[in-house]
Amino acid sequence: MEVNPKKMMIGIVSRLTDQKGFDLISCVMDEMCQDAVQFVILGTGEERYENMFRHFDWKYGKSVSANIYYSEERSHKVYAACDAFLMPSLFEPCGLSQLMS
DSSP, X not given: OOOOTTSEEXXXXXXBOGGGTHHHHHHHHHHHTTSSEEEEEEOOBOHHHHHHHHHHHHXXXXXXXXXXXXXXXXXXXXXXXXXXXXXXXXXXXSOHHXXXX
């Protein structure tokens, strides 16, 4: 995905699991991708969430970059490049990724 400086960049660096609340993102992703927003996702986990983010990458390639793997070096680049960090959660109020971002 080419970075568009006119769009807000939102980063997600996470294990892609139920407890993280990614179903909440799924419900609003279509609407959010219509706005001036770009998403960068970095992480692995449950197949359904990996496929969900791959789908949004396919559907909104200019606005979504799904990187279904983990690299510490890449995570630092995502943290540094993003305007905001998105970390929904069903029951973990603060984790390591929020502190690092």
